[in-house]
Amino acid sequence: MRRLLSAAAAAAAAFTLASCSFGEPPEPETGEPPNLPTPSGAPESPATFMDVVAEGLDVPWGLDFLPDGTAIVGERTGRLLQIPIAADGTADEPVELRTVDVDDTGEGGLLGIAVSPNYDDDHAVYVYYTSGDDNRIVRIDPTSDAAPEPVLTGIPSSDHHNGGALEFGPDGFLYAATGDAGDDAAAQDPDSLGGKILRITTDGAPADGNPDPASPVYSLGHRNIEGLAWNAAGELYATEFGQDIADEVNRIEPGANYGWPYYEGPGGDPKYTDPVLTWEPFKGSCAGAVFLEDSLVTACLRGQRLWIAQFDSSGAVAGEPQAAVVSEFGRLRSVAMGPDGMLWVTTSNRDGRCVEERGCTANEADDRIIRFSTSYAAQGRV
Incomplete structure (x- = not known):
């Protein structure tokens, strides 16, 4: 299911994680590109793609990883799945562990x-x-x-x-x-x-x-x-x-x-x-959350976005939070940093709440698990 991105799609997928300075984004020709962190020991992430790890799921909710990098995912309807990750970083088809x-x-x-x-x-x-x-x-x-x-x-x-x-x-x-x-x-x-x-x-x-x-x-x-x-x-x-x-x-x-x-x-x-x-709730209804060093990334349902907020050493918010992938993938539920150095995100578009009056349209492949190359975003290509 690996998908290389076109230039336009790559810009949407790598999103505004590239503006992790958390104020007004700098002009492209000035300053250094942001240094988006990669977990210590994570393999080198490919720099130019986003990856649809799984699709056709039934409202995925919980998400975590085994020590060998295998993803464990739960569908709200009760299926517990594993997604093995091959040595080259590609994801295999989900396998049902139990219901x-x-x-x-x-x-x-x-x-x-x-x-x-x-x-x-x-x-x-x-x-x-x-x-x-x-x-x-x-x-x-x-x-x-x-x-x-x-x-x-x-x-x-x-x-x-x-x-x-x-x-x-x-x-x-x-x-x-x-x-x-x-x-x-x-x-x-x-x-x-x-x-x-x-x-x-x-x-x-x-x-x-x-x-x-x-x-x-x-x-x-x-x-x-x-x-x-x-x-x-x-x-x-x-x-x-x-x-x-x-x-x-x-x-x-x-x-x-x-x-x-x-x-x-x-x-x-x-x-x-x-x-x-x-x-405001129409911009939020945020669920899963993860820290990337001093920046909190949270996945939002009604807001159909990731919010990224940087905190200073006192615990106060530094600058304005940045919105990312707004309406690109619909309602977002879980977000996690995978052992592969990628940011994993689940959609929640099959729960009956992805409706046109709220600006949400389910993709035929929903629900999906998507991962983004943080190294791509860190190179400042958006």
Whole structure:
């Protein structure tokens, strides 16, 4: 499925990652091209193409990678897939590992995926999904037919606001972002797992250092988080869906309360922590997130774009965030830096919300997983 780009298509695919100075882009004839980072040890990425890794998928959501570079992807309808990557960097066809029995009503289904940092030893992949009774986190061994092993159950579920982001932090603990499941009060209830960021061990116990040693709750006052990302300093940021005023990027501190349902966007109340960045929902509805050094990249659904925001050493936004690939691929769900040094992005155009009145038209190949050569963008060719 590798596709070499024409000059015009390459410009669209390499996008405004090339303007990572995060203010007004410089004139092409002045200054040095941006230095977009490539992970240490990643193979040299081809410089002149974007790659459609997979197509014809059914609303891909979670995305992570095994130590050998194989991508693990979940479709919201319950299929868990692997995409092997050949030695020359080309992607093979997706292979179904198993199907998880999910309730994919509304926004539910197979959501976040996190590969164990010790995968070579434990063969564990952690999955956040909506069952008929709750949202839950289970452990799956993709090398066996053993049934999924529950890790944490009882997370409130609904046909909307299920959260679902699942990531291992740099401290080795598992972080899960939950939604309020349509119950505003849950976000402020310390005894509810809804509207929270949870921090747990791989057995589901509260992690050492949590604000309440007996609770998995790490932060509260959230509406619906679908993206978690750490910067190089180990600081956690989350992308949160607002209602109709502001979508948020929050810098997460243990025990902090982020104000939902009392505030959406900055509230100015010292009892609650204001977001570090907001945008209007029609430009946002941002889900997956990843840091490239000091720049946060987040994939947006309603906004049909990537937002790229650079942060300074104090955690403040430096300059204006830049929008990339606006309306090029429709609704974007997940974004991850692959071990191949490429930026991987999933589309979400088959979930019933890619409609003409919102300027979205599904491609016949949707849904897709697309990866972009960051080295191409860094060469300043856009």
